[in-house]
Structure formats: structure tokens, C-alpha cells
Amino acid sequence: MGKLTDIQIRAWIKANERFEQRGDGDGLCLCFRENYAVPVWKFRYRFAGKQRIVILGSYSVLSLADARKTAKELSARVALGHDVAGEKQERKKAAIAKIEAEKNAVTVAQLCDEFFERIILPTWKHSDIVRRRIENDIKPCIGKMKAEDVKPRDVDDMLQTIVKRGAPTIANDVLRWTKRIFDFAVKRHVVIYNPASAFDPSDAGGKEESRDRWLTREEIIQLFQVMREMLGTFSVENLYAVRLLLLLAVRKEELIAAPWSEFDLDNAVWHLPAERTKTSSAIDIPLPPLALETLKELHRLANGRICVFPARKAQHRMIPHIDLNTLNAAMAKHIRPRLKDVPNFTIHDFRRTARTHLAALGVDPFVAERCLNHKIKGVEGIYNRHDYFDERKAALNEWANLLKALEEGKPDYNVIPMKKAKKGNTAT
Template identity: 35%
Template sequence: MNVKEIKANIKNCATLRFNVGDGLYIKPNKSKNGGAWELRYTINGNRRFMTLSGLGFPEKSLAEAKAEAAIIKHQIKNGIDPLAERARQSEVEIITMNDLFNDWYKEKSKKLENPNIPFRQYIRGVKPYIGNLRVEDVKATDIRKIIQIINDDGRPSISNKTLYLFKHLFEHANKLDITQRNPASAFKESDAGGPTKSRDRALSFQEIEITLNVLRGNLGIFTYDNYLLIILLIIFGNRKTELTKAKWSEFDFSKNVWDLGIRNKKKSDIKIPLPKEVMPIFKEIKERSCGSEYLFPARKKSNSGHISDDTLNHALGKMFGSKVSKKQYPNLLGAEGVKHFTLHDLRRTCRSLLAELGYEGNKVTRYLNHSIKGVAGIYNRYDYLEERREIASTLAQRILPLAKINLISEEK
């Protein structure tokens, strides 16, 4: 069929497509007086139609269409299905480490309990150094450099976790046949941060008083919202994100109960009793949240709506002189004799203070939302709600006078 005959067929065609010859077809588009070039072929006993790449008729001439069809037919003759090959090429191409991480994270983030952890590790610790490198070009020396930088920065546990992230990423690359190398495989925990040591840091009542005095005297650096958060963490012994992500809808102030539900590490349903002593703090937080659904709304533009997971960490780091922002402050807490502690140490602090106040046993276990061990844990379904309310009240009576919330409110 020649060009003149093709044009006539397009104008008069009453079918979906018509045969041009040599397996070539045209699917007419009468409004444009043209059509899409298609190739009909058979492979593995199956007949298929494939639209040729680029332009259709008349922009792509009959000669050009025949030339492209000849190449495709040669592939088919060698057992290559052109449609399957085109589908493969349309998939996301993984070339750089950034590509690899994005593909791994897309698959794994739905299965991880806290997907933000590996995301932060990669964005902060890996991407700036080798994010744009080809996967094949990453060397063992690159891995060593990164884990040593993190370890030298005083974050040995993060160094370990970053090494594990490297191992997972290259296992993913091996699985996808992107590379057969794993430059992280030979490294052990001892090459990164070393074996993780159990922390035993807990603050005494005296240290808490000194700490709160320093924080209260530097609210321009630490902020009042962070100050209120620290007080609640000490009294309730919560994990940080249980408070930073808390919504007002979880609180029933008519019953003075915080229904945390399963939004906790143990994924076990729990209600937290709120003693009357802490109500002034929640009143302050309510006023400062300015109508947000969160107790502690985001301070910058954010998709989450609540403050960043790192906000409180960075604030406390600044008080110990860590360089976590453009401006570095002196070690204000260390200058007053307070040894370094982390936010999670406040949870251990809460447990130690309760022991000092004479509280032990299952009610303390439930207060910290730990599982009761052994047979008792299987059969004892009592929640110790009122006992926990008494514990919170006693601890609040010891902590709040040190916090001097009323004094700050009067100054405002």
C-alpha cells in the first residue's frame, strides 16, 4: 500500500485499524487525517499489536515505519518480546544511591514501625556524601568514612544504625541485580560505633531542680513549649513521640484520662490517668496550641501538623553546647554540674524517682506501659488505673514545685 492509498483508507476506514503490509497497521485518527503506526507480531504463540514509538502517519513516513518495524522483527526473531522490553524500560531506573534508597524506602517504609528513622539517617548521614554516586561506584572506603564521621560526632549508636542501613541497601541492590557487590558487608559493629551499651543515666531530684532552673532561665533558647514537654516527660515517663504527636481528641478532661490507645511502642491499649496537679500545665498548653488539633503544633511549615521529632532533641542538645544549629551555645547545663543526659533518660529517671518514693511492682510496670512478665502477665488484666493516678499525683507534687509554672505564668 502506498501513501496515497493509506490516506484514502484513513478517510474511508470503518474498522479500528487496517493492514498496510508486512505486519504494519494504521489505527486511523480521522480528525487529524492521520493515524498511529502499529506492528502486529506473534511470539510464544501469542499475537500482539504494538504501537511504534514517536509520531504516527503522516509525520512518520511509510519508509521510516518499515525501517523501525524491521528492527523490531529482528528482536522478535531472537526471542525478545518488544512489548515486554518496553515495559521493563519504563520502570524506574536505579542508577545512583539516591535512586536505590528511594526504591528501597518505597518498599520498606510500609513495613517499618518508624520509617522516619532510616529516612533521617540517609538524608543527614549518607546523601550529602554519596547520594549522587552511581551504586557501582560506591567503595568500602566511602562506607568507612561516613560511619567514622558519625561516630566521631559522638553518635555511636547512629553510626551502627547507618552501617546496618548500608547493608540493607546493598542487599536490595543485589536482589534487583543492580550490582553483585556489597561494600558494607565486611564491616562489623566494632568498625562503627561498637557494641551498644545499656544506658544507666537517671537524674536525681536535685539534678532535676538544677536542670529546670537552667532551662527556665534560658527560655529564649529552649522555649516554653519545650519546657512544658520536659516536665510532662519526667512526671509520666512517656516516650517522647507519645507526647509530641498527642492530639486533644485523645484527652477526656471530664474524666481526667488520656486515652493513648495503641499509639505506643508496645501497641497495647492504655489509658493514662491525669492527676489534678497537672491540669494547670495542660491549660497552658491548650492556650499555646492556638486551636491546633495537636498539643504541640508544628512551629514551621510541616505536613505532619505536630512539632518535628527532632525539635526537643535539638533544644536539649543546645543546652549542653552541642552544635545542632547555626548558632552554638555554651554548655549551660554542664556549667551547673549536670552531666549529659538524653530525652529517653527521663523515662529511666521517672522509674528511679518512683522507686525512691516507695513505688514498686505491677502498678509501676503499667505506669511505664511495660508488659507484666511471666504467668502474671497472662492472667493479670487489671489496669491499675487509680493506683497509677495516685503515683502520678505523688510525683507531680514533687516535680511541679521545682518547675515553678505559676511563676512563669505571672511573668507572662
């Protein structure tokens, strides 16, 4: 039989004439079995004394001319000693393996989630701090990448993005957590090496200096004036949060995540349990009248929900309180731009502000330190278990009076320094 023609092939298709093989020469043949919708091109050759076949494709996608060209190329490779059928099988296996690998690859986002669930949740009291760094900084930059594909340059790009937005301390935090996350990945054989291992703080936010920022009377007056002016865009709950953070000198996460069950408003005490404090030390916090007034209004606004600052959006139902970053974001967006003449400050600086004004009010250093739930250092801290509750109550009442005056725009509130408190009895 001579060379095939397109006219012949179309005639066979039209007549539905079935056949096992009709050759075109040089190993190229056409097959039209009963179970084929259209004829299929095959290339036949011998390799190491055995008959080998390569399926080239159907007539509907590979024309007679293209089939001949392909067969000629394959014949030349066979002449050079290549097993083209075997090579095709290897390519197919490699393609399938790559697809499976892609399907099973662990992304950085998945790695972060597993690290958070296995390492952070079981051991960290304030796990939201880590979750915030993961969700706000790591995932947006490299979360979609396969963990094994992350290179040092990707880590550097992520860190520099954070530094350029003016958050060097956060860049240092992100570096620390990225290192730990990829160390976790190395242990699980997800990656071979840690792409963040060569970095240190000088590559991120630099050496962190101890902060000494606190707000003066005039700055506190300006802060509350701007917050009142922005009510509507800056919620009254946010204003109350700032007031309570300044007044009670507690940490942000201790207040934001507080449930109402910790508060005894009738006796004006907040029972802050050890598991929710940074120092793992429970403390009873006396509530001055200004704090009670604020908390009662927040209780009304909470409308029966379990937290002092309940979640405001439906998508946060899994967390009963507002996100720990909510107040920071609201301050940055609505308040800081209107305080252009006030040097930058952070919410954490409110504790230092309270401590500084307590000192100005003549509060004994032991009492002031206990107001911040700081442990007393040295031998005194080991043997003295007196909690200075009455002294702390008097001190916070004085500070509340001053803070209320400043909220009302009265910078010249008359301060009469308190008498130094006597140290409490040592515990037996």
C-alpha cells in the same frame, strides 16, 4: 587537481560554490553540499575491499593543516589493519550508552527513598526514626553518589564521621540501616554487592551497653532552672515537652506525635492507642493536675491545630507535628552547654528517671512498670490483665507533686513512701 589551499577554500565559501568532493591527497577530501553551512572534512579509505568514510569535522573548527595531520594518523592506523570508521562508531555508541547509564543511574538518595516508601512506611509505626537516620546521616554523606559506585571505604568514612561527632549509638543505627538499604538494592539488581556487608558494630559505634543514667533531684532542679533561663531561644513548648516526658514517663515519639483527639482533658485521661506504642499495647494514662495544667496551656498555644506539638515551620506541612529530632536538637544547642557539671543524659533517660523516682516514692514495681507501659513478664503477665489505673493515678500524682517541687527549686520535698498496692484480680 593538486593540493588544497586555504585561499581556494575561502574563495569557494565566499562564492557559495557547492561540490560533493575535492581531494587533498592521502584520502583527505573536502565536501561542500547544498545543505552544509560550511565545508566538511572527510577521510576516505578501503577496508576489506569496501569503501569507508570517516567525517573529521567542519572547516570552521578543523584547519587544513590539522585535517592533514589527522588524515595522516588515520591512514597509518588503516595500514596496521584498523577499521577507523568502525572504531569511531563503537566509541560513539559507548559514549551514548554511558550517557544513558548516567541518566538512569540510581543514586543512594533515590534508593533510600524507595526503600523507605516500600519497606518502612507500610510496616513501621514510628517511621520517622528511620527517616531521620536517612536524612540526617546517610544522605549528607553518600546520598549524591550512584548506588553502584559506593565502596566500603565510603561506608567507613560515613560511620567515622558520626563517631567523631560523639554519637556511637547513631553510628550503629546507620550501619544497620545502610546494610538493609543495600540488601534491598541487591534484590532489585541496582547493585551487585552490599558495600556495608563486611562491617559490624566494632567498625561503627562499638558494642552498646545498657544505659543506667537517670537524673537526681538536684539535676532535675538544674535542668528546669536552665530551661527557664533560656526561654526565648529554648521555647516554652520545649520546656513543656520535657516536663510531660518526665512526668508521664512516655516515649518521646508517643508524646511528640500525639494528636489532641487522644486526650480527654475533662476526665484527665490520655487514651494512647496500640498503633502508636512500641509494645503495641493501648493504655489509658491518668493525667495529674500538673499534666492537665501543662496540656491546657499547650492546647491554647496550638491554636486549633490537630497536634499537641504542631509543626512550627511551613516546610514541614506534610508532617502535622514537630520533627522527632527537634527537642533533641534544642536540648543539645541551648541546654546541655549550660549544664557542664551534669553528666551527659539523653531524652530517653527521662523514662528511667521517672521509674527511679517512682521507686523512691514507694510505688509497687508492678504499678511502676505499668506507668511505663511495660508488659508484665512471665505467667503473671499472661493471666493478670488488671491495668492498675487507680494505682497508677495515685503514683503519678505523687511523682507530679515531687516534680513540681523540684521545678520550684525545692530539693527537700518531703517524701512519704506509698503503701504497697495490692495486685489486681486476674482476668477471666
